[in-house]
Amino acid sequence: MVEQLDLERLRGRVVVIKFGGHAMVNQELKQTFAQDVVTLRRAGLLPVVVHGGGPQISAMLERLDLDVHFEAGLRVTTPEVMDVVRMVLTGRVQRELVGLINAHGPFAVGLSGEDAHTMTAVRRTAWVNGEPVDIGLVGEVVDVNPQTVRALLEQDRVPVVSPVARGADGQVYNINADLAAAALAVALDAEKLVMLTDVEGLYANWPHSTELVRRITADEIEKLLPELASGMLPKMDGCLRAVRAGVRSAHILDGRVPNATLRGMTSGEAPGTTVVPDQGSRPE
Structure with a gap:
């Protein structure tokens, strides 16, 4: 399958991959994802992985008898919940993913947005029915310092990044992984998100139709955002931000399909939904 993909064109280019959903809890899909990442690296691409961990965080919160609550699609993060978020993301999910990739060679190195001030965040507010809602220690990325990630890429490593960031106030924030991946893709001048x-x-x-949108522009997404379900909203918002800020294309792919990451590198019509800049917004 690899020889049919558009890997040669992408050689030397950064590809930021947000790993989440069912693929994170299915052992077979986790294995094939790790294999895809190593295949991309060996083909000369520069993959960077940003992972979520929602199901694992919720499971741990339930075990600890802590409240699991969402507003506007974002986890309400009290200081107690934030301790669990950091523990699960950087201490469990990231370590497992690093191990799966490194089973195929010494590639993956784990870090979080806290490390070397890679990401700086400010506290964000959710809006529900036009009213502001306090969601606790949930952050919005306002600055990315990509130097550490670039240094790892130059050493032929695969950075695996947990979406946790510190603010200028010293507080640690829980960051939506979709938006963290988009911010990192912009900072790294990525070819694809x-x-x-x-x-x-x-x-x-x-929910009236399952007709798939194969290709959509940034302007078209912006018009759709108010109507999107809470789960899809941060993904499409992240794609919009990325292509508006210079990422060449963004792709929403079905992580339940084995080798979905590789299939997203096709030279023709990629599976899922492809988001592209508005016509004329990028120079040739």
Whole structure:
């Protein structure tokens, strides 16, 4: 399959992959994802992985009898929940993913947005029915310092990044992994942003239809954002931000399909939904 993909064109280019959804809890899919990442690296691409961990965080919170609560699609993060978020993301999910990739060679190195001030965040507020809602220690990335990630890429490593960031106030914040991946893709001048999720892509008229939107521009996404379901909203918002800021294309792919990451590197029509800049917004 590899020889059919558009890997030669992408040689030497950064590809940021957000790993999330069902693929994170299915052992076979985790294995094939790790293999895909190593295949991309050996083909000369520069993959950077940003992972989520929502199901694992929720499971640990339930074990500890702590509240699991969401507003506007974002986890309400008290200081107690933030301790669990850091522990699960950087101490469990990241370590497992690093281990799976490194089973194929000495490639993966784990870090979080806290490390070397890679990401700086400010506290964000959710809006529900036009009203502000306090969601605790949830952050918005306002600055990315990509030097550490670039240094790892230059050493032929695969950075595996947990979406946790510190603010200028010293507080640590929980960052939505979709938006963290988009911010990192922009800072690294990535060729592609790939987001793995639990659906085929963006549906044209959900929930009334499962007709898939194969290709959509940034302007078209912006018009759709107010109507999107909470789960799809941060993904499409991240894609919009990325292509508006210089990323060549963004892709929403079905992470339940084995080798979805490799399939997203096709030279023709990639599976899922492809987000592109508005016509004329990038120079040739």
